Amino acid sequence: MRVLLSEVNISEGKNDEVVEKVKAALLINNDVKMIDFNSDKDHNRSVFTYIGEPEKVLEATKRLADKAIELIDMTKHEGSHPRMGAVDVVPFVPVEGIEISEAVEIAREFGKYMGSKGVPVYFYEDAAVKPNRKSLVDIRKGEYEGLAEKMKKAEWIPDEGPKEFVPKSGALVTGVRFPLIAFNVNLRTNELEIANQIAKAVRNISGGFRFVRAIGLHITEKDMVQVSMNLINYSKTPIPRVMEAIRCEAARYGILISSAELVGPVPLLAIEEVVRHYLQVHDFSIKQIIETNLI
Amino acid sequence: MRVLLSEVNISEGKNDEVVEKVKAALLINNDVKMIDFNSDKDHNRSVFTYIGEPEKVLEATKRLADKAIELIDMTKHEGSHPRMGAVDVVPFVPVEGIEISEAVEIAREFGKYMGSKGVPVYFYEDAAVKPNRKSLVDIRKGEYEGLAEKMKKAEWIPDEGPKEFVPKSGALVTGVRFPLIAFNVNLRTNELEIANQIAKAVRNISGGFRFVRAIGLHITEKDMVQVSMNLINYSKTPIPRVMEAIRCEAARYGILISSAELVGPVPLLAIEEVVRHYLQVHDFSIKQIIETNLI
Known part of the structure; x- marks a missing residue:
């Protein structure tokens, strides 16, 4: 394929x-x-x-x-x-x-x-x-x-x-250019300063992950704050590593992640790493997915 | 599709x-x-x-x-x-x-x-x-x-x-019949009794999840024990719920999961739930995966 x-x-x-x-x-x-x-x-x-x-x-x-x-x-x-x-x-x-x-x-x-x-x-x-x-x-x-x-x-x-x-x-x-993934993480707080601090912690420019761009935002309709990100190389900075870093930083303030958003199209290989990380199936391959035989 | x-x-x-x-x-x-x-x-x-x-x-x-x-x-x-x-x-x-x-x-x-x-x-x-x-x-x-x-x-x-x-x-x-998923979880111990106890906790027949069949095994080449499972309805008993229940039971004995195995073909919809659960993207759809447009 x-x-x-x-x-x-x-x-x-x-x-x-x-x-x-x-x-x-x-x-x-x-x-x-x-x-x-x-x-x-x-x-x-x-x-x-x-x-x-x-x-x-x-x-x-x-x-x-x-x-x-x-x-x-x-x-x-x-x-x-x-x-x-x-x-x-x-x-x-x-x-x-x-x-x-x-x-x-x-x-x-x-x-x-x-x-x-x-x-x-x-x-x-x-x-x-x-x-x-x-x-x-x-x-x-x-x-x-x-x-x-x-x-x-x-x-x-x-x-x-x-x-x-x-x-x-x-x-x-x-x-x-490498596929870009738009990934937003919503936090159970309306304190924008916390989202800003976490965005700073995970983004490349201020010492975070090499392939993350991030800002803090307030989401009016939820009255929550969000860490809004572009992951510009999901292969070298995979989604789960960023997710867990945010979870860890948020815990410092006694805050949990309420939900997250994957906006727009996502390559199947980015999903492969999600399965490998969280299910600890270190050799999982997208070739095991039945439907990939039809591509 | x-x-x-x-x-x-x-x-x-x-x-x-x-x-x-x-x-x-x-x-x-x-x-x-x-x-x-x-x-x-x-x-x-x-x-x-x-x-x-x-x-x-x-x-x-x-x-x-x-x-x-x-x-x-x-x-x-x-x-x-x-x-x-x-x-x-x-x-x-x-x-x-x-x-x-x-x-x-x-x-x-x-x-x-x-x-x-x-x-x-x-x-x-x-x-x-x-x-x-x-x-x-x-x-x-x-x-x-x-x-x-x-x-x-x-x-x-x-x-x-x-x-x-x-x-x-x-x-x-x-x-x-519904697609069957063969899912094995390896534990950082060689005490078979612990794998047996956890298998009992998660399988339907002894009070666990409705669509799980499980046994404990000793894996000689790793000198570890395994909870070996068939998930017979991944939609109603999804993989992450079983994974986390095993993690929780294993913690009672001070033991962590060392790895897991997805054996053989897996339907894409079973993977959808893995992404939804762990990334907390509650509305994630496999339609967002770029490659599904080719099927």
Whole structure:
């Protein structure tokens, strides 16, 4: 079982006809499965999330991007979300049975292909070829409007495609990132200070776990506080380790965890570690799950 | 996602040619996925385990059984495993998205079909139509050799098919049972008495959980003891509840759990409850798992 995910952000969310044509190009060969789709008129942006065999995901992404580049004209684009191109950002996310290095090859091949079609391309995150291009925020700074000037600077020459500004398409950013898990833990208290202290204890920036981002929040409808987190590498910082660290920190204040939330899609391998940890089945494999035989 | 499992036991494990022909009949339409296969020469018996959409599983089971009935002659069968027919036992197991009542309909339709083909059929477990036919052991008592006499008794008239003994095919037993989970918990001690006490505490027969069967064992290679269990309804007696009850009982003796084992295939829904319980994500659904979109 080899599963790659792609989450393509295009700069069109107002013209339904264009969005439908792009979607049709993605789905025409029935070789990938769309698991999420969002279109936002204020942002004037649509996001297609789909999974499949890595090679099929690459093919489908090329189809989608070709159609979007054909139909979207950035000289006429207005929207509230930061963007710099018609096909704005294309992260590839390794879900199962595919190494990050293999996903990087896919991203690089996709970038090369789009470059050959006349689109300036930057590689980011795990696919970055230059250290100043790791962060999407840095690459996108100045947005579409500032791109013509930015591209004249030596440090912002594109990784693939034309070296000059292309008004119609703008620039495309593609790369690889690990699956992100949105995990929130609710505490049986309304003292925000406690959630803040625990968030500080578990997040990387203040001395906690390497792959945890966390903040404390007050949840009005529950009148409880929450440690709201992004786990950016569930393999190296697994969910149960974070859960138990929070439980332990909360106990210092005489507080228990009331519930938790896994928001949005979760890779099966993240669940494998939950079973291994709590049931102490150290060699449990997702291959033992009956349904995985059907994938 | 609707997944039914079938585990067909046929009375042939010596003649590879026959077994291969039966397997070919099962797999010819590529409409089910075989997840396990066992053939035993001493038992002179083979077991085919496969999953798929309920209707496809029914079709495939008919193909398999037709071929086995054609090729196997029970008047010549010898083997060490209890048996009463060429197609001996056919349990259908609802894995996901299918109610027990729907699986019972499938079993009944399969039984009716085999009856129409001239095979005496008994329904057992959840598909039983008579109270004395719940247990496979009761139905199979006396085995093939005693079947001619047994069928003459009013209480053993078959549920489908001919009322008289059919020497070539013998009788077929089909029904529905819930997925069984083999779960063993190892304790940091070699005192068998402690494992026995804990097994007694958690198993149904001596006052424990309704759907747990358990015994204490000594595991020589680890020099530890084990609570060895079958969980026969993970939905009503979920794995985490049993795990934590064992942890609690073991603590009475100052003993911790050293590890546990999930033996063989596990339904994804049993894993859902592990996540809900330990991560306290009370509304977690297996639909959130990315890979389930591919099933």
